[in-house]
Amino acid sequence: MSILIFIAVLLAMAWFWQDSLKSRERAIQAAAIACREIGAQLLDQTVALKKLKLARAESGHLNLRRIYEFEFSLVGYERLHGRAYVLGQKLEQVQLDRAEGTVIDIKSHAHS
Incomplete structure (x- = not known):
């Protein structure tokens, strides 16, 4: 029985x-x-x-939501921050923080 649990754990880890x-x-x-889209460069x-x-x-099923952070630059020397929200394998949104403090949301409907 323990070999089956071990195999199940390995399969779950491979899937993840x-x-x-x-x-x-x-x-x-x-x-x-x-x-x-905003003329910025994704850094490194x-x-x-x-x-x-x-x-x-939206379907009601449980999924993993992953929030990724990244850096980008508008003029080449500053490092601004952004986030991408992915639920399961569906992109929910991307947020780009601008130096002025504004946030640009780019929704998944345009980029899935």
Whole structure:
């Protein structure tokens, strides 16, 4: 019986790893698109997982919500911060913090 539990744990870990890679790739792509839309540069492929938690999708199913943080620049020397929110494998939104303190939301409908 313990071998079955071990195999189940290994399979769960493999699924989580694969799911995380896909989610991060979606966040990188969304961050790059969002930066391009405002004429900014995504810095150093800085997209990194900041937070992971369970959340309900619109369908009511539980999914993993991952919040990725990244840095971008508008003029080449400052480092501004942004976030990409991914629920399951669906991009929810990208937020780009501007130096003036404003936030630009780019919703998933335009980039999924």
